[in-house]
Amino acid sequence: MLFYVQMKWNHEGRITLDELWDVEAQETAHAKETIDSGMVVGIWKVAAQKRVIAVVDCADAEELDRTALGRLPMREYLDFEVVWPLRDYRGFAEDVNAHYRV
Template sequence: MLFFLQMRWNHEGRVTLDELLDLQHEETAITREALDSGVCVGMWKVAGQKRVICILDLPSIDELDRVMFGLPMREYLEFEAVWPLRDFPSFAGDVARRYR
């Protein structure tokens, strides 16, 4: 099951720059593992903003919560958008069958 996530870093006044970079270093290591395993389909840092976008491939919505809870930066991430994604061919098939 694919999920689109849009996250904003909310750290101002809560951690020092060194603490933030340490957390981000931990987070990038986890992200690399997730990218290598295929759990993370892709992740992008939005240029000029404190925002990250990623697409995850997980077996369930339950697993999404587990993954998000395990992130080193969880206390400093605002999840602005979390959308389950449906592949277009499956949608088109339902349309062709008129959802019958």
């Protein structure tokens, strides 16, 4: 299942900037692993903002939750602003053409 995930860094007053870069370095290595594995379809750093967006492919919401709260190196310093499950548009189009009748 695909999810759109929007995260904002929340580190001010919690860790130093140097400590943030150390944790973020761990996060970038983790991101590369998840991209290589196919779990992360795409990930982007929003320019001039402390915000990252990603499209991730997880089996279900439970697996996304385990990853977000348990596996991410930055988990203590990320606020998950938006998490949207994404539906494939072709399946939606089929339902529209059938007028949502099975």
